[in-house]
Amino acid sequence: MNVKMEKQSEQKETTQQLTMVQAVNDAMKTMLEHDDTTIILGEDIGKNGGVFRATEGLQEIFGEDRVVDTPLSEAGIVGTSVGLAVNGFKPIAEMQFMGFVYPAYDQIMTHVSRIRMKTMGHFSVPMVIRTPYGAGIRAPEVHSDSAETLFTHMPGIKVVCPATPYDAKGLLIAAIEDPDPVLFMEPMRSYRAQREDVPTGKYSVEIGKGEKVQEGTDVTVIAWGAMLPVAKQAAKQAEQQGMSCEVLDLKTLYPLDRDLIAESVQKTGRAVIVHEAHGTGGLGNDIMSVINDTSFLYLRAPIERVTGFDVPVPFFALEEHYMPTPKRVLQSIEKAVHF
Amino acid sequence: MEEQFPIKKIIDDQGNLIDSSYEKEINEELVKKLYYHMSRIRLFDRKAISLQRQGRIGTYPPFEGQEASQVGSVLALDSEDWVFPTYRDHGATLTFGADMTRTFLYWNGRAEGCVPPEGKNIFPAAVPIATQIPHAVGAAWAEKRKGTKNVAIAYFGDGATSEGDFHEGLNFASVFKTPTILFNQNNRYAISVPVEKQMNSKTIAQKGLAYDIPSVRIDGNDVFSVYFETKKAVERARQGEGPTLIEAVTWRTGAHTTADDPTKYRPEGQGEDVINPIERLENYMKNNDFWDEKWIAKIETELTEEVESALEAMEKYPPANPEDLFDHVFTNTPSQLVEQKEAYLELIGRE
Ligand SMILES: Cc1ncc(C[n+]2csc(CCOP(=O)(O)OP(=O)(O)O)c2C)c(N)n1
Numbered sequence: 001m002n003v004k005m006e007k008q009s010e011q012k013e014t015t016q017q018l019t020m021v022q023a024v025n026d027a028m029k030t031m032l033e034h035d036d037t038t039i040i041l042g043e044d045i046g047k048n049g050g051v052f053r054a055t056e057g058l059q060e061i062f063g064e065d066r067v068v069d070t071p072l073s074e075a076g077i078v079g080t081s082v083g084l085a086v087n088g089f090k091p092i093a094e095m096q097f098m099g100f101v102y103p104a105y106d107q108i109m110t111h112v113s114r115i116r117m118k119t120m121g122h123f124s125v126p127m128v129i130r131t132p133y134g135a136g137i138r139a140p141e142v143h144s145d146s147a148e149t150l151f152t153h154m155p156g157i158k159v160v161c162p163a164t165p166y167d168a169k170g171l172l173i174a175a176i177e178d179p180d181p182v183l184f185m186e187p188m189r190s191y192r193a194q195r196e197d198v199p200t201g202k203y204s205v206e207i208g209k210g211e212k213v214q215e216g217t218d219v220t221v222i223a224w225g226a227m228l229p230v231a232k233q234a235a236k237q238a239e240q241q242g243m244s245c246e247v248l249d250l251k252t253l254y255p256l257d258r259d260l261i262a263e264s265v266q267k268t269g270r271a272v273i274v275h276e277a278h279g280t281g282g283l284g285n286d287i288m289s290v291i292n293d294t295s296f297l298y299l300r301a302p303i304e305r306v307t308g309f310d311v312p313v314p315f316f317a318l319e320e321h322y323m324p325t326p327k328r329v330l331q332s333i334e335k336a337v338h339f
Numbered sequence: 340m341e342e343q344f345p346i347k348k349i350i351d352d353q354g355n356l357i358d359s360s361y362e363k364e365i366n367e368e369l370v371k372k373l374y375y376h377m378s379r380i381r382l383f384d385r386k387a388i389s390l391q392r393q394g395r396i397g398t399y400p401p402f403e404g405q406e407a408s409q410v411g412s413v414l415a416l417d418s419e420d421w422v423f424p425t426y427r428d429h430g431a432t433l434t435f436g437a438d439m440t441r442t443f444l445y446w447n448g449r450a451e452g453c454v455p456p457e458g459k460n461i462f463p464a465a466v467p468i469a470t471q472i473p474h475a476v477g478a479a480w481a482e483k484r485k486g487t488k489n490v491a492i493a494y495f496g497d498g499a500t501s502e503g504d505f506h507e508g509l510n511f512a513s514v515f516k517t518p519t520i521l522f523n524q525n526n527r528y529a530i531s532v533p534v535e536k537q538m539n540s541k542t543i544a545q546k547g548l549a550y551d552i553p554s555v556r557i558d559g560n561d562v563f564s565v566y567f568e569t570k571k572a573v574e575r576a577r578q579g580e581g582p583t584l585i586e587a588v589t590w591r592t593g594a595h596t597t598a599d600d601p602t603k604y605r606p607e608g609q610g611e612d613v614i615n616p617i618e619r620l621e622n623y624m625k626n627n628d629f630w631d632e633k634w635i636a637k638i639e640t641e642l643t644e645e646v647e648s649a650l651e652a653m654e655k656y657p658p659a660n661p662e663d664l665f666d667h668v669f670t671n672t673p674s675q676l677v678e679q680k681e682a683y684l685e686l687i688g689r690e
């Protein structure tokens with residue numbers, strides 16, 4: 001399958017070169033234009049355009065009623081979004097940093113994720129919670145958490161995490177159109193790291209589908225979000241040492257693209273999973289279960305995980321030591337290949 | 340509500356005493372102490388901004404304009420009391436005895452910056468908004484249970500009053516009548532959101548009414564009203580009369596942090612009429628024969644040297660040690676974490 005070809009055939013006539021944060025902005029703009037029940041709520045997202053400028057210019061176009069600077073209260077933002085969502089609106093709630101989602105955790109755990117089930121489908125909450133996550137930009141304490149498993153563990157909410165501008169726009173549009181709640185994680189380290197062609201119109205990237213971003217034969221390297229560039233760099237170094245890596249970008253963390261993982265691991269017989277979140281209770285463990293359930297007899301080496309350590313994300317002077325590095329990933333690739 | 344909670348002032352912008360009941364209490368020693376500390380923390384603050392611009396520390400949230408609020412309140416405490424600051428309250432913690440080198444280290448991404456000097460009850464700056472308020476209530480509650488006269492002060496901003504932790508903290512303080520000073524610096528913005536959009540209430544002081552907590556609204560740029568009103572609250576707390584909510588109305592002169600651009604959200608010229616608190620105290624000193632040029636020149640030299648040598652010590656500090664990632668998570672590090680540590684140290688040792 002040629003991924004690049006498929007992408008091109010989807011593209012509308014015009015494209016723009018956008019960074020990821022611009023692509024996120026463009027997705028929201030597209031959806032605010034497309035559906036007037038779409039509204040954005042968050043701290044500093046209106047007049048200021050967001051602390052990362054993700055909502056830059058949107059309040060000027062769509063007004064204070066649709067791009068709303070809320071009081072400083074995450075539980076308030078998510079809780080009122082539930083009420084808005086069951087009553088005709090499509091809220092996009094911004095949590096300024098993932099480390100500040102915790103006051104809203106109660107609302108998400110006890111209501112956002114359960115309303116459809118407990119009303120047997122009568123009520124649903126078609127809302128998106130967007131949040132920048134991850135370390136690597138020398139941010140102050142608590143600003144650098146990767147808390148995806150607090151949400152992949154939570155039944156009733158989808159978890160999405162793009163690694164590129166194209167996917168950021170397409171996945172965010174899909175998340176906004178999704179009839180169920182979606183947690184949308186944006187790797188802040190990648191916000192301005194790369195520009196690529198992004199279609200100007202409305203398009204979506206399917207939630208629940210990952211992508212093989214590099215073909216290889218010896219080992220499957222699985223990553224998402226900010227760790228995708230790290231995985232790719234390690235794969236390149238491995239290539240120079242004669243180890244051929246297949247790299248998967250998962251894109252959706254719940255539900256997992258089990259077929260993509262199984263197909264690749266059955267071919268290579270080896271897997272290295274990379275994530276920034278802590279190892280214990282990390283998503284890598286669920287991915288190992290997928291491999292165990294689908295591909296055990298194909299394995300030629302134990303599955304390797306390269307993750308953040310089981311310590312609170314440190315102050316920034318030590319963040320480079322906390323996060324998986326290409327060097328650590330390469331070590332695990334070597335270990336798997338030379339098992 | 341604005342009538343019920345008028346902004347109390349002791350001196351006006353020109354430094355004239357407008358509440359003569361304090362005439363006797365304001366003496367040269369106090370004036371010099373307040374001036375000294377306000378000058379000291381301003382030098383620190385300006386130095387930190389310039390270091391950030393040169394890439395020598397990380398993102399930094401300046402407190403210029405809030406020196407009177409921070410110095411006046413913290414000097415009303417005794418050395419055994421507790422301080423629960425936010426990220427913007429390093430002026431208060433430095434005045435209370437936090438180490439300046441470590442304060443620089445904090446803004447250079449080092450956990451060493453959270454460690455207070457031995458015997459100083461200074462909690463690490465709370466980054467998640469309003470979370471420190473219940474902590475201060477709990478620490479004060481403990482002092483009450485232990486039968487001491489010590490109190491705790493919680494610093495928080497106008498934006499913090501929107502979080503649940505603010506309301507939960509106030510309610511606990513009220514229910515358990517804890518010796519807590521709830522010290523709000525209403526600097527009129529929470530990043531880009533002006534206080535008029537943060538709340539529909541006209542004052543923050545009035546929020547005390549709902550919890551039956553005595554509250555007062557003061558001019559946070561008048562260091563005397565900050566100092567004497569905080570003293571009153573501290574006295575009440577020590578006497579077992581419970582918490583007080585203080586709203587100090589002030590002004591954040593600069594950006595929210597060095598990563599912020601206030602021209603995006605502040606109307607042009609807003610705040611230009613605010614006389615900064617140090618200038619205001621200077622006016623008072625000049626009006627009252629406390630203006631001692633020689634002394635001022637002397638402390639300026641001393642303070643500049645202090646800040647420079649703290650900075651030098653910060654830059655000479657041993658580099659951050661990766662072992663610290665693992666060593667302080669638990670009293671006894673679990674074996675699985677020890678394994679992670681050893682494997683990692685071995686890997687980087689191969690370099
Ligand atoms: C729970 C939480 N949400 C969001 C943030 C991001 N944030 C940092 S400072 C700030 C504004 C705080 O305003 P205020 O309480 O008035 O204090 P000030 O910064 O003005 O001193 C926000 C929203 C945070 N630190 N914690």
Ligand SMILES: [Mg+2]
Binds near residue numbers: 525527529
């Ligand atoms: Mg404020």
